Amino acid sequence: MPQQRLSHLIxxxxxxxxxxxxxxxxVLTTARDNNAVNSVSGMLLYADGAFFQVLExxxxxxxxxxxxxxxxxxxTSVTRIIQEPIARRDFGxxxxxxxxAATNGAAPxxxxxxxxxxxxxxxxxxxxxxxxxxxxxxxxxxxxGLQGATG
Numbered sequence: 001m002p003q004q005r006l007s008h009l010i011x012x013x014x015x016x017x018x019x020x021x022x023x024x025x026x027v028l029t030t031a032r033d034n035n036a037v038n039s040v041s042g043m044l045l046y047a048d049g050a051f052f053q054v055l056e057x058x059x060x061x062x063x064x065x066x067x068x069x070x071x072x073x074x075x076t077s078v079t080r081i082i083q084e085p086i087a088r089r090d091f092g093x094x095x096x097x098x099x100x101a102a103t104n105g106a107a108p109x110x111x112x113x114x115x116x117x118x119x120x121x122x123x124x125x126x127x128x129x130x131x132x133x134x135x136x137x138x139x140x141x142x143x144x145g146l147q148g149a150t151g
Contacts, residue, residue, distance in 0.1 A: 004058035008042075008090075009066055009083040013051045013075040027074065040065065041091045051075065056089045 019027075024046060035041065040057035053069075055062050062083065070078040 004060055005085045006056070006087075006089070007059045007062055007083060008086050009055045009062040010081045011053055011055075011066065011069070011079060012081060013053075013069070013078040015046075015049045015051065016074050016076050019046065019049070023074075034065075038065070041089050041093070043091050054091060056086065056091060059083075059085075 028044065031044065035055075035057075038057065038061050040055055040061060042053060042055040045052040055065060057065075066078075066080065066083075069075060
């Protein structure tokens with residue numbers, strides 16, 4: 001069996017309806033559990049009804065996961081931004097980090113990694129493509145085209 005290439009898949013979507021803390025907790029718990037089983041790492045931003053997610057893992061695994069997300073009724077306007085091979089994981093130690101981009105810091109949801117560590121802003125992430133994309137999302141550039149997002 002050929003070895004799968006490590007890739008990242010970055011997408012945006014709009015929440016189908018308002019998301020409270022309990023609903024976000026449910027999304028994150030499911031993501032964390034499934035990602036651990038499938039060797040997927042990544043992070044999720046949420047702001048003003050819009051999601052932005054970076055997923056890292058084997059190419060075929062990410063494609064299957066993306067199709068599942070696109071079919072999830074909690075998401076609308078699911079849009080793939082980029083999927084490409086990567087040399088290494090940027091979020092390898094987190095099955096799913098989470099940030100409330102509206103506050104530019106980690107959301108206080110129990111059991112989820114604060115991938116910023118002691119720093120509490122997007123500017124603390126290592127420089128590179130993922131950081132630039134995350135920063136653009138936090139400033140509202142990706143949300144502007146999503147139906148259902150309020151940003």
